[in-house]
Amino acid sequence: MLGYIIRRILAVIPVMAIVAIFVFLLLRLTPGDPAAIIAGDAATPEQLERIRSSLGLSDPLHVQFLTWIKLLFQGDLGTSLISSTPVTQMIGQRIWPTINIAVLTIILSVLIAVPMGVVAAWRHRTWVDYVVMAFSVLGFSIPVFVIGYLFIQAFSIELRWFPVQGYSAPSMGFGKFLSRAILPCLTLATIYVALIARMTRASMLEVLGEDYIRTARAKGVKETIVLFRHALRNAAVPILTIIGTGFALLIGGVVVTESVFNIPGIGRLTVDAILARDYPVIQGMILLTSGIYVFINLLVDLSYTFFDPRIRY
Amino acid sequence: MLRIQERLSHFKSYGQKTALVLMASAALMAGSGFATPAMADGKTITAVMHSGLRVLDPIITTAHITRNHGYMIYDVLVAVDENFKPQPQMADWSISNDNLTYTFTLRDGLKFHDGNPVTAADAVASLERWGKRDSGGQLIFDVTESLEPADDKTIVWKLKTPFPPLLETVGKQSALPPFIMPERVASTSPEEAITDYTGSGPFVFVQEEYQPGVSVTYRKFEDYVPRSEPVSWMAGGKEVKVDEVKWVTMPDAQTAINALLSGEIDYIEQPQIDLLPLLQTSEDVTVETRDNLGYQTMGRTNFKYPPFDNKKIRQAAMMALSQENVLGTLIGNPDYYTVCGAIFGCGTPLADASGSKTLTSGGDIEGAKKLLEEAGYDGTPVVLLQPTDVVSLAAQPVVAAQALREAGFNVDMQPMDWQTLVTRRASQAKPSEGGWNMFFTNWMVPEISSPLISAMLNGRGDKAWFGWPKDDAVEALRAEFITADTPEKQKEVAVKLQKHSMDEVLFIPLGQYASPQARSNKLTGIIPSPVPVFWNVEKAD
Numbered sequence: 001m002l003g004y005i006i007r008r009i010l011a012v013i014p015v016m017a018i019v020a021i022f023v024f025l026l027l028r029l030t031p032g033d034p035a036a037i038i039a040g041d042a043a044t045p046e047q048l049e050r051i052r053s054s055l056g057l058s059d060p061l062h063v064q065f066l067t068w069i070k071l072l073f074q075g076d077l078g079t080s081l082i083s084s085t086p087v088t089q090m091i092g093q094r095i096w097p098t099i100n101i102a103v104l105t106i107i108l109s110v111l112i113a114v115p116m117g118v119v120a121a122w123r124h125r126t127w128v129d130y131v132v133m134a135f136s137v138l139g140f141s142i143p144v145f146v147i148g149y150l151f152i153q154a155f156s157i158e159l160r161w162f163p164v165q166g167y168s169a170p171s172m173g174f175g176k177f178l179s180r181a182i183l184p185c186l187t188l189a190t191i192y193v194a195l196i197a198r199m200t201r202a203s204m205l206e207v208l209g210e211d212y213i214r215t216a217r218a219k220g221v222k223e224t225i226v227l228f229r230h231a232l233r234n235a236a237v238p239i240l241t242i243i244g245t246g247f248a249l250l251i252g253g254v255v256v257t258e259s260v261f262n263i264p265g266i267g268r269l270t271v272d273a274i275l276a277r278d279y280p281v282i283q284g285m286i287l288l289t290s291g292i293y294v295f296i297n298l299l300v301d302l303s304y305t306f307f308d309p310r311i312r313y
Numbered sequence: 314m315l316r317i318q319e320r321l322s323h324f325k326s327y328g329q330k331t332a333l334v335l336m337a338s339a340a341l342m343a344g345s346g347f348a349t350p351a352m353a354d355g356k357t358i359t360a361v362m363h364s365g366l367r368v369l370d371p372i373i374t375t376a377h378i379t380r381n382h383g384y385m386i387y388d389v390l391v392a393v394d395e396n397f398k399p400q401p402q403m404a405d406w407s408i409s410n411d412n413l414t415y416t417f418t419l420r421d422g423l424k425f426h427d428g429n430p431v432t433a434a435d436a437v438a439s440l441e442r443w444g445k446r447d448s449g450g451q452l453i454f455d456v457t458e459s460l461e462p463a464d465d466k467t468i469v470w471k472l473k474t475p476f477p478p479l480l481e482t483v484g485k486q487s488a489l490p491p492f493i494m495p496e497r498v499a500s501t502s503p504e505e506a507i508t509d510y511t512g513s514g515p516f517v518f519v520q521e522e523y524q525p526g527v528s529v530t531y532r533k534f535e536d537y538v539p540r541s542e543p544v545s546w547m548a549g550g551k552e553v554k555v556d557e558v559k560w561v562t563m564p565d566a567q568t569a570i571n572a573l574l575s576g577e578i579d580y581i582e583q584p585q586i587d588l589l590p591l592l593q594t595s596e597d598v599t600v601e602t603r604d605n606l607g608y609q610t611m612g613r614t615n616f617k618y619p620p621f622d623n624k625k626i627r628q629a630a631m632m633a634l635s636q637e638n639v640l641g642t643l644i645g646n647p648d649y650y651t652v653c654g655a656i657f658g659c660g661t662p663l664a665d666a667s668g669s670k671t672l673t674s675g676g677d678i679e680g681a682k683k684l685l686e687e688a689g690y691d692g693t694p695v696v697l698l699q700p701t702d703v704v705s706l707a708a709q710p711v712v713a714a715q716a717l718r719e720a721g722f723n724v725d726m727q728p729m730d731w732q733t734l735v736t737r738r739a740s741q742a743k744p745s746e747g748g749w750n751m752f753f754t755n756w757m758v759p760e761i762s763s764p765l766i767s768a769m770l771n772g773r774g775d776k777a778w779f780g781w782p783k784d785d786a787v788e789a790l791r792a793e794f795i796t797a798d799t800p801e802k803q804k805e806v807a808v809k810l811q812k813h814s815m816d817e818v819l820f821i822p823l824g825q826y827a828s829p830q831a832r833s834n835k836l837t838g839i840i841p842s843p844v845p846v847f848w849n850v851e852k853a854d
Contacts, residue, residue, distance in 0.1 A: 036735040038368055038506075040375030041754060042448070042488050042768045044778060045739060047504075051373070054504040083367045083525035084506045093524050152571055164571040165563065259564040262572070264527040268564060272365070272526050275702070277732050 001305075004313035005298070012294050019290045020072070023283050024065055032277035033057075034081040055081050068283065077287070078280035080273075087284040090269060095288075097167045098258075098265035100177070102250035104185045106243060109192035114239070116193070117200025118227055121208060132197055139194025148187045148260040155183060165262035184261040188254060192246050199242045203235035210234075236307040244300030251296075252289045356556035358836065358852055360580040361569045362845070363828075365526035365562035369518075370506040372446050375488035377757065384547060384846050385531050385558070386426070386512030387492035390417055390436060390468075391484035392548035395841070397662050397762070399480035400548035402540070403431065403493060403513070404468070412475040412798070413458075417468040422538035425495055426517045433462030435513075438499035440468075440483075443491035445503040449482040449765045450491065452795065477798040478765060486547050486844050487760040515539070515551040515848050516558065531558045531847070544840050544849050551848040554838070558847045573598055573831055579852065581831045582845050585704065586644055592831050600831045602649075604843040606660050606758035607827035609653070610643065610709060613769065613820045615750050616782040618743055620695065620722075625688035627818035630695075630751075632684060633720035634713055635676035636824035643708040643826065650826040656814050657767070658758035659825055662800065663807035668815025669822065681720035694725040696744040698737060698752040702730045709753040709823060738779045752779075758825065759843050764794045764810055769820040780820075786813055 035051040036043070043051075052058045056067065071078050077087035120132035156164045162183050170177040207213065208231055216226050255267035266285060273281035304311045362381070368374045371383030392402040404417040423431035437460055444450035444457075458471040472479075483491055498509045510518045516531035523529050539550035561578065563569040566585040572578045574595055584592060584600070592598050614621035614630065621627050640650040653659035654669020671677045695717060699710035714724045729737065734752060742748040761767040770791060771777040772784030790810050797803040814820070832839060835853045840846060 031729075031736050032732040033736040033739065036739065037376075037732065038374050040488065041756070042375045042760070042778070044448075044771075044776060045741075046776065047446070048739060050504045054502070080367075080525065083369070084508060085525050090525060094527075149567065152568075156575060157571060160575070164575045164577055165568050166572075166577065260568055262561070262563050262565070262568050264524060269526075272367075275730065275732060276367070 001313050005302070008298050008301075012291070015294060016287060016290060019287060020069070020283070021065075023286045024068065025061075027277075027279050027282055028061055028064075030277070034277045034279065037082060037276045057081075068280070072287075077284035080278050080281050082276050082278045082281075087280050090281060091266065091284060091288060094264055094266045094269045096169065097263050098251060098254075098267065100170065101181055101184055101188070101254075101257075101263060101265065102247055104181055105188040105192060105250055106247050108185055108189040109196055109246070110243060112189065113193040113196035114200050114232070117197040117239075118204055118232060120197065120201040121204035122223075122227055124205060129201075132201065136194040136198045139190045142190070143256075144187060144191065144254075145256050145260050147190050148184070148257060151183045151187055152260075167261075167263045184257050184263060187260075188250065188257055192250075195246060196239065196242055200232075200235065200239050203238045204231055207231045207235040233307055237304055237311075240300055240303055240307065244296050244303075248293045248296040251292050356852070358555050358558045358580065358847055358850065359578040360558065360560050360845075360847070361563045361572070361578055361582065362560045363583040366529050366560060367525045368506065369510055371492050372443055372489060372503060373506050377487075380487065380490065381844055381846070382518075382529070383490065383492045384486075384514065384844055385516045386510065386514045386518045387494065388423070388512075388514045388551070389484065389490050389492060389547070390440075391480055392546065393481060393484040393486060394545035394548040396545075397481070399484040400542070400545070402484075402548060404436070406480070412477070413472045415470040415472075415479060416463075417470070419466045419468075420538075420540075423513065424536045425511050425513050426534055427495070427511045428536070429495065430465075431493060431513050432465045432496075433468045434465075435496045435499065436468050436493050437462050438496040439493045440470075440491050442494075442499045442501070442503050443489060447489040447491070448768070448771070449485065449763075450489070452476070452765060453479055453482060474796075475798070476795060478763070478795065478803075481763070482765055484548075485759065485763075485766065486842075487757050488766065490547075515553045526562055528559060528561045531560075532556065539848075546840070546842045547844060547846070551846075553848050554851045555847070570831075573833065576833065579833045579836050580839075583828045584831045586646060586649060586829070589646075589829065589831075597834050598831055599834055600829050602827045603830045603839060603841055603845065604757075604827065605841070606658060606843055607825050608705075608755045609658050609758055609761055609825050610639065610705075610753065610755045610823045611769070611820050612709065612713060612751060612753045612823060613778075613780045614818065615744070615748065615780050617741060617780075618748065618750065620690055620693045621750055623688055623690075624817060625684055626690055628816075629681045629684035629688065629690070629720060630717060630722070631815075631818050631821050632671045632677050633681035633716040633722075634672060634821060634823065635716065636672050636822075637675055638716070639709055639712045640824045640826060642712050643705070649829065650824060653825040654815075654822060656769075656811050656820070656822055657762050657764075657807060661758060661762040663762065663764075663804060665804075665808045665811045667808060667812045672822065673824075676716060678716070678719050685721050690721065692723045694723045694744070694750075696748070696750045697724055697726045698734050698749050699726050699728045700731040700734045701728045705755055706731070706753055713751070713753070741775070741781065753823070757843050764791045764807065770810065770814065772819075782817070782819055784817060784819065787817070787819065 035048050039048055039051050079086050116132050120129045123129050152164055155161045162179050166180055168176045168180050213231055216230050255271050258265045258267045270285045364378045366378050366382050368379045371379050388403050390404040391399045394400050403423055404419050406415055406417045408415055444454040453476055456472050456474050456476050458473050460470045463469045493513045495511050498507050501507045515534055515537045517534045519530040519532055533553040533556055539552045542549045569581050570588050570591050573581055589600055592600050614627055616622055636652040644650040652673040654666040654673045655664040657663040697710050697714055700706045714726045717724050737749055738752050740748050744750050764770050768778040770787055772782050772787035774783035775781050794806040797806050836850055838849045838851050840849055
């Protein structure tokens with residue numbers, strides 16, 4: 001197991017190196033000039049050139065790349081060209097809202113979707129199954145911003161239960177955090193509930209046809225135990241995979257939801273950086289996101305052993 | 314890992330394990346730390362500004378949001394009032410009889426936010442840094458003999474030749490006002506952004522709460538001594554009547570509207586015009602025009618390459634365009650736009666509409682066709698840059714392209730994001746090799762209200778603003794304007810510039826539009842001005 005983990009962690013190095021080179025080159029090939037954003041509309045060509053030079057953007061590509069790589073080895077993602085703020089500080093400020101929203105969304109999604117999927121499989125081809133599947137189709141199909149606006153209209157403007165927008169850290173009070181996070185999380189959860197419920201249903205349907213389930217039922221084991229201990233546990237691997245991927249997607253940035261609910265997360269940070277051609281921030285964000293994907297995939301793989309003891313590395 | 318597995322195995326059921334995972338998640342969330350916009354309270358104004366603040370140096374950039382930030386935390390020596398007259402702000406002045414020496418005297422009680430007094434040396438360093446970045450400032454420094462502190466409170470500015478509009482230039486509010494910073498900060502290279510934000514103005518920048526592009530907090534500077542005169546634009550007494558002002562960025566226009574309606578914020582600087590009806594139905598919100606001058610939208614051609622290196626073809630392009638069509642598409646509601654052919658903007662002292670008849674009366678497609686024929690237009694494609702991600706610039710290229718096509722131009726409209734456009738417009742390559750022929754942008758009217766600051770009236774060829782016209786006549790007229798020592802003489806030169814600019818089609822003014830603000834009725838005392846500032850503003854409980 002330990003050897004497997006070390007091998008997986010070592011495998012991160014070439015992945016990240018390829019991502020770093022690819023991102024660096026791709027950004028330099030994209031048209032755009034951070035100096036123009038900094039200088040504003042009235043800048044003359046001479047002023048732009050001077051700013052480019054002071055930012056190091058006039059240096060040859062290989063010099064810029066080596067400078068960046070050198071900083072990376074020192075654990076420094078560089079400094080934003082636009083705001084002159086260290087990229088690590090910017091990410092540090094913006095990642096927690098994203099993580100918190102992602103965690104809460106996944107918790108809500110799992111709590112709602114797994115029982116839904118189990119029940120749909122258990123009551124296969126009944127109205128319960130059809131309702132769950134219809135909800136899944138809707139959850140996939142309605143754009144997330146429409147759901148967000150509908151929730152705001154209903155729960156914030158009409159009923160006045162929750163604030164319209166904004167984010168408050170859990171450290172400022174968990175109730176306050178929940179009151180601001182619940183609508184964005186419910187909005188995002190709509191998609192993930194649909195996704196996880198479908199996956200749970202499909203996986204459960206497969207397992208429920210197995211001999212050991214029939215044996216358990218024949219032994220007179222209670223149906224809830226059959227479903228949740230025997231069947232669900234064995235159906236867990238694909239469900240975990242989809243939860244892990246979903247979590248990584250949420251961390252990678254959900255810019256539409258962040259915009260609709262005004263959450264200062266890393267999705268907006270990335271989009272703003274792209275629009276401003278803030279190279280160090282974009283590079284830092286893509287490296288971070290790649291790292292998160294690799295890490296979450298590792299965690300998902302390891303978690304298989306937790307739910308299915310037959311799996312060994 | 315094995316130990317963790319063993320421990321986890323004590324939790325027998327799926328439910329117990331799930332609960333464990335949930336508890337771990339809650340702990341993860343509870344451990345995190347950053348907070349953002351809180352609900353507005355009695356002593357804090359929460360405002361949604363037109364864009365996020367990312368650049369904190371108001372000298373390195375002409376971005377309006379950074380200039381507005383500059384006014385919050387810095388003060389200026391002189392400020393132009395609503396009649397375009399310079400008024401004392403940090404300093405009074407006297408002018409020698411030969412108009413060559415300006416002596417500024419700092420008023421009593423001026424302090425930086427670190428508690429140190431503002432001295433003449435700070436002001437000199439700030440002016441010098443500004444003079445290297447600002448186009449008007451560069452003109453003054455071209456004729457400067459010396460700029461020195463005579464003592465702690467006195468600044469002596471000696472000129473080689475008279476520069477009558479010096480006070481107006483030092484006191485202007487756009488694009489770069491000369492904000493007064495401590496000498497140690499102002500000694501930073503003008504091409505490098507400052508990192509010390511010690512200000513001299515009525516609000517203190519709260520650095521620990523700043524999140525670039527997300528939120529910025531300003532706290533009342535208790536030691537700031539306001540002038541006694543009433544406020545007028547950026548002049549007069551800057552009396553702060555709240556404890557804090559928070560600027561928050563809301564990328565979604567509808568969210569900002571909802572937040573104002575529900576009382577979570579107090580102010581929106583530029584609500585989207587098509588969403589105004591939502592606000593106008595509320596009894597708790599007022600929609601009003603803060604800045605009567607507003608913005609001028611305009612088109613610029615590339616003088617270096619065909620077809621717009623030909624004056625007649627430029628004239629044909631202008632003749633084809635109609636301000637009414639552009640503004641109607643861009644703004645829609647006629648309450649918020651005005652056709653205006655003045656290159657210095659309507660409502661300004663230098664405004665004159667000579668040469669703009671076709672633009673302001675619906676365009677003349679037939680006339681444009683004739684002109685094109687006379688000019689011998691050979692169908693060279695017009696590469697027209699179209700930004701698709703900026704609401705206030707999306708309509709102009711589309712309307713213009715249609716008019717130009719009707720007149721017989723072969724238009725190649727190229728959609729792109731604004732960042733690509735600003736890079737592309739800086740390219741002096743041929744249009745077929747990554748260059749361009751025409752683009753559009755908007756200016757706040759004070760930014761184009763004088764020949765000294767209007768970027769389009771620079772005729773220095775490759776050193777001019779994008780489009781690079783080589784126009785000695787416009788340079789001569791600008792020099793004449795500098796020496797004009799009365800408002801009447803200045804107006805005379807301005808009219809000549811208007812006629813010349815429209816004849817040469819240095820740029821195509823496409824009309825003026827206002828950008829209304831929306832405020833909670835709890836807020837009173839917002840200063841009518843092109844720059845949104847928060848002194849003088851009161852917030853009721």
